[in-house]
Amino acid sequence: MYYFCANINFIKVPMLDFSEFSGFLLFMFVFTTGFWLLIFLLTFVVPYWIGGTIWENYKLKKEAKKAAKNA
Secondary structure, three states, X not given: OOOOOOOOOOOOOOOOOHHHHHHHHHHHHHHHHHHHHHHHHHHHHXXXXXXXXXXXXXXXXHHHHXXXXXX
């Protein structure tokens, strides 16, 4: 009876030196900061902006209606 087993040969990858590692960390920081900023803008700032615009338009229409009724 034969047993099949995989012989895994790991490819030896040299470690990153300090400049490469710090560049990688800087890239990850910028990437994740941008990602979370995008999430924050899409979930809080944009709805707040749209809601404020709708509310301001509502107040202007209400004020115009009141001015037309009094005139």
